[in-house]
Structures are given as structure tokens and as C-alpha cells.
Amino acid sequence: xxxxxIGFGVLAxxxxxxxxxxxxxxxxxxxxxxxxxxxxxxxxxxxFSLLGQVRMSIGDLMWLKTLEYLHNGIIYRMxxxxxxxxxxxxxxxxxxxxxxxxxxxxxxxxxxxQDWRGVLGTLNRHIEPWRPGHAQHSDPQELIPWYQVLxxxxxxxxxxxxxxxxxxxxxxxxxxxxxxxLLAGADKxxxxxxxxxxxxxxxxxxxxxxxxxxxxxxxxxxxxQEEKAYLKxxxxxxDEIQEQLLGETYLFLARSYEExxxxxxxxxxxxxxxxxxxxxxxxxxxxxxxxxxxxxG
Amino acid sequence: MxxxxxxxxxxxxxxxxxxxxxxxxxxxxxxxxxxVLGAGLMAQFGVEGLHKFVKDVGLTVTTLFSIVICxxxxxxxxxxxxxNRTLYPLLGKPLSRTAFYLGKYLGVxxxxxxxxxxxxxxxxxxxxxxxxxxxxxFYQALYLRVLSMWFIAAGVLCLSLYLxxxxxxxxxxxxxxxxxLFAHSILYLHDTLTGIRLRLAETVYWLAPHLExxxxxxxxxxxxxxxxxxxxxxxxxxxxxxxxxxxxxxxLRMRRMTL
Numbered sequence: 001x002x003x004x005x006i007g008f009g010v011l012a013x014x015x016x017x018x019x020x021x022x023x024x025x026x027x028x029x030x031x032x033x034x035x036x037x038x039x040x041x042x043x044x045x046x047x048f049s050l051l052g053q054v055r056m057s058i059g060d061l062m063w064l065k066t067l068e069y070l071h072n073g074i075i076y077r078m079x080x081x082x083x084x085x086x087x088x089x090x091x092x093x094x095x096x097x098x099x100x101x102x103x104x105x106x107x108x109x110x111x112x113x114q115d116w117r118g119v120l121g122t123l124n125r126h127i128e129p130w131r132p133g134h135a136q137h138s139d140p141q142e143l144i145p146w147y148q149v150l151x152x153x154x155x156x157x158x159x160x161x162x163x164x165x166x167x168x169x170x171x172x173x174x175x176x177x178x179x180x181x182l183l184a185g186a187d188k189x190x191x192x193x194x195x196x197x198x199x200x201x202x203x204x205x206x207x208x209x210x211x212x213x214x215x216x217x218x219x220x221x222x223x224x225q226e227e228k229a230y231l232k233x234x235x236x237x238x239d240e241i242q243e244q245l246l247g248e249t250y251l252f253l254a255r256s257y258e259e260x261x262x263x264x265x266x267x268x269x270x271x272x273x274x275x276x277x278x279x280x281x282x283x284x285x286x287x288x289x290x291x292x293x294x295x296x297g
Numbered sequence: 298m299x300x301x302x303x304x305x306x307x308x309x310x311x312x313x314x315x316x317x318x319x320x321x322x323x324x325x326x327x328x329x330x331x332x333v334l335g336a337g338l339m340a341q342f343g344v345e346g347l348h349k350f351v352k353d354v355g356l357t358v359t360t361l362f363s364i365v366i367c368x369x370x371x372x373x374x375x376x377x378x379x380x381n382r383t384l385y386p387l388l389g390k391p392l393s394r395t396a397f398y399l400g401k402y403l404g405v406x407x408x409x410x411x412x413x414x415x416x417x418x419x420x421x422x423x424x425x426x427x428x429x430x431x432x433x434x435f436y437q438a439l440y441l442r443v444l445s446m447w448f449i450a451a452g453v454l455c456l457s458l459y460l461x462x463x464x465x466x467x468x469x470x471x472x473x474x475x476x477x478l479f480a481h482s483i484l485y486l487h488d489t490l491t492g493i494r495l496r497l498a499e500t501v502y503w504l505a506p507h508l509e510x511x512x513x514x515x516x517x518x519x520x521x522x523x524x525x526x527x528x529x530x531x532x533x534x535x536x537x538x539x540x541x542x543x544x545x546x547x548x549l550r551m552r553r554m555t556l
Contacts, residue, residue, distance in 0.1 A: 126528045
């Protein structure tokens with residue numbers, strides 16, 4: 001009887017707490033977006049590398065898992081200050097598209113020449129995945145399930161949708177699955193220009209649906225402007241990958257107009273893109289092509 | 298000597314029986330079911346041909362569960378016997394404390410090894426059903442995991458003579474699950490240390506029980522070739538030496554402690 005009363009009391013307390021949470025939550029708006037600087041910190045942090053297996057956020061753990069898969073289980077780290085002073089540098093890796101870009105330093109398990117552990121070091125190099133030299137990457141298809149698990153735990157991890165869709169479309173050859181994945185991501189992150197941009201590119205390249213590509217990419221450019229303003233308010237800015245993606249968004253939007261025969265808008269879009277992302281040279285080429293076509297060249 | 302050995306074997310047998318009486322096998326079977334469900338996540342995502350994911354989930358869960366079962370089983374042996382006062386009639390018979398202690402160790406070691414073998418068998422069957430091949434390194438991983446169970450059992454049993462059961466379980470689990478983190482931390486920080494700190498870090502590294510060296514799961518997951526036979530031999534020797542040391546300390550403590 002006493003136990004039943006305690007159980008009932010606990011249930012009543014939980015119900016009250018839930019009810020209060022529902023009433024109070026609208027008054028405590030939480031920004032679920034993850035800023036580029038947060039991603040950079042997560043990817044390059046020493047602490048994150050070391051605490052990989054016990055990190056608090058399961059979503060971040062999944063992110064590390066994707067890197068582990070990409071490196072065939074080998075753990076890489078950033079060079080220490082001492083190593084940097086001796087000329088050691090981390091290598092930027094952009095070989096699989098902008099979304100999967102990351103920095104590879106030396107292996108965490110040192111090579112024979114640098115190792116102070118004698119036989120324990122030798123054993124370690126045999127037991128743990130290790131190979132000398134720069135990082136080599138595995139088949140990115142192996143990463144796909146982790147992106148799928150990651151977005152279950154953290155549906156606001158925009159980069160997971162973008163990367164996952166990239167690998168689904170380009171490596172697994174399944175654009176329909178990539179499209180569905182991105183649409184699910186867009187539903188969860190309506191503010192994300194990255195997802196709209198990737199979706200637009202997918203419609204253009206894989207489905208040759210230029211009207212849908214145009215509409216989606218237009219929406220992406222509008223979202224990008226909002227995102228830039230939002231980041232500016234938070235004293236942040238687009239990172240290199242986002243800048244490149246924004247450049248690609250304008251490029252594919254201009255090409256969509258071109259494919260639809262609307263050369264005036266193609267030229268205007270390329271020019272707007274050059275202003276928004278001055279360093280993205282392909283827009284200059286696109287502007288020339290569209291101008292020539294418009295002028296009947 | 299022969300009589301003491303047969304008595305140790307009898308204690309090991311009783312330890313196994315007691316575990317069955319406590320319905321431990323049900324726990325193990327439920328956990329094995331969790332392994333299957335975990336790896337079955339793959340089917341949910343409909344990602345065919347992605348072998349690493351299934352192996353990763355299966356082996357991670359296997360490692361975690363087998364360590365937890367080994368630690369909790371080993372940690373409860375001596376405190377339970379003392380608390381229930383079942384130890385006293387046993388020692389009243391012509392049974393040395395050392396034989397009793399080694400019998401308990403043998404029982405825990407065999408039980409934990411059986412659990413590991415069962416879990417690996419479940420993973421192996423699952424992989425076979427899904428058509429995922431495994432190489433020699435899978436069986437090497439099984440061997441090293443079994444070896445680590447004997448190593449862990451010796452450590453936990455030894456600690457149970459010095460710590461309360463709760464403290465023992467906490468410290469042992471932390472040591473088992475965080476040893477890789479500890480080793481990686483020292484590796485990373487080594488270059489930044491100097492003088493006494495450096496010597497201290499190196500000494501601690503050399504003395505610490507390197508349980509992470511018994512984990513070949515990453516090599517299995519990422520389809521690496523088998524490790525050379527001499528590595529397995531050295532790891533066996535390492536486990537024997539460390540286990541012998543821990544058992545020696547445990548036996549000495551057991552013989553001298555006031556019950």
C-alpha cells in the first residue's frame with residue numbers, strides 16, 4: 001500500500017513537472033542552430049579527440065564515428081605546439097566534397113621513431129589500427145548509417161544531412177534516397193540554407209528538374225542572406241565551407257535559369273553571386289557564358 | 298597440493314552454481330538479445346552491405362556487457378561470502394584460504410569467459426546471417442577478450458579485499474572502460490611534459506594495467522589483417538604476469554586478513 005502511494009506520488013510529481021514544462025517552455029526560447037564556429041571547435045578540439053568515447057553529446061560522438069570510419073579506425077590528432085614549432089603541420093582534406101572537409105594531423109599512436117614506450121608501443125601499434133604516413137580514407141559509403149543515426153539523435157545537425165546526402169548520391173548512387181534524406185532535414189531545419197542549396201544542386205544535377213532546382217536554390221539564397229544577418233548579430237560569420245556552398249548556390253541558380261532559357265536572370269544571378277561571394281571564380285565564367293547566350297553568341 | 302587444487306575446482310564449480318541460482322544466465326541472455334537488436338539497427342536504416350556498422354555495434358556492446366558482468370561478478374564474491382557468513386564453515390574445513398581464493402578466481406574467470414564466448418557467438422551468428430565475412434582477426438579478438446576477462450577478474454577480486462563492493466565496482470569499471478582514454482591522454486601530453494612530471498607520467502604508464510591492448514575490435518570492424526602470432530603470445534605473457542602478480546597480492550592479503 002505504502003509502495004503504491006509512493007509510486008502514485010512520483011507519477012503525480014512527474015505529471016505536474018511535465019505540465020509546468022509545457023507552460024514554461026515557450027517563454028524560454030532555445031536556439032537549436034549549431035553555429036559554424038561550434039562545428040569547427042568540435043572537429044579540431046584536442047579534448048574532443050581524447051574524450052571521443054565518453055563525450056556527453058551522442059550526436060557529437062556519432063560525428064567522431066564518421067571520422068573514425070573515414071580513417072579505417074585510425075585516430076588522428078592535431079599537432080602539439082612543440083610539433084608545430086618543429087614544422088609539423090596538419091593536412092586539410094577536402095577530397096570528398098566540401099561537407100566532409102576536415103583536418104588530419106599525425107596519428108595519436110606515435111610511430112616507432114617517436115615512441116618512448118618500447119615494447120608497449122610496438123604492441124599498441126599492432127593492436128590498434130595504425131599505419132605510418134598521411135591519412136588514407138575508406139569508402140565513404142560506410143559513413144552513411146552513422147549520419148542516419150546522428151540525425152536521429154541530433155536532427156539539427158545540418159552538416160550531417162548535407163554530408164549524408166552527398167555520399168548517398170555520389171558514392172552510393174542513390175539520388176532518390178539523398179533527396180528524401182534532405183527533405184527530412186529541411187523539415188527539421190527550415191532555416192538552413194545548406195540543406196536547400198544541396199537539395200537544389202541535387203535537383204539540377206541528378207534529376208535535371210531545372211524548375212524545381214531554380215525554386216529551391218532561390219529559397220536557399222534567401223535563407224543564406226537571413227543566416228548571414230543572424231550570424232552577424234551573434235558576432236559570427238560563414239566559414240569557408242559555407243562560403244563555397246553559397247557560391248555554388250548562385251552558380252547552380254544561374255545555370256538553372258540558363259537551362260530554362262532565362263538568360264537575363266542567369267546573368268543577374270551570376271552578378272549577384274559575385275557580389276555575395278567575391279572569391280568564387282566559377283561565377284565569373286558562368287556570367288560570361290550566360291551573357292554570350294543572351295546576346296545570341 | 299593436489300587436494301587443495303581439487304578443492305579450488307570445487308569452489309569454482311560452486312561459484313558457477315551460485316551464479317545460475319542467482320539467475321545470472323537470464324541477464325546474459327537478455328544482454329545477448331540487446332546485441333542482436335543493436336546490430337539490427339542496420340535493418341531499420343535499410344543500409345545493405347555496410348558491414349562495419351553491424352560489427353561495430355555488436356562488438357562495442359559485447360565488450361561493454363562482458364566487462365560489466367565480469368566486474369560485478371568478481372566484486373561480489375568475497376563480500377557476499379563474508380556478509381552471509383558462508384565463508385566461515387568453508388574455512389573450518391581443511392581448505393586453505395589460498396585455495397578458496399583461487400577457487401573463486403577460477404569460477405569467475407570461467408563464468409566471464411563463457412559469457413564472452415556466448416556474446417561473440419551471437420555476433421558471429423548474426424554476421425553469418427547477414428552475410429558478413431569475418432577473418433582470423435575476429436577469433437584473435439575473441440581470444441584477447443577472454444584473456445582480458447581473467448586479467449580483470451584477478452584485479453577486481455584483489456581489490457575486493459581492500460575496498461567496499463560499491464567502491465570496487467566503480468573503480469574497476471572506470472579503470473576498465475577508461476584505460477584507453479588514460480593511455481591516449483598520456484600519449485598526447487607526453488611531449489608537453491618535462492622533468493619530474495615526465496618521469497611520473499612514464500612510470501604511471503608503464504605500471505598501469507593496459508587493458509586497452511586486449512581490444513582488437515577496431516581491427517575487426519575496419520577489416521584489418523590478423524595481428525602477428527608473436528603479438529598474441531606477448532599479450533598472453535603480459536596477462537599471465539600481471540594476473541599472477543594480482544593473484545599473489547590477493548592471496549597474501551587473504552591469508553593475513555582478520556575475518
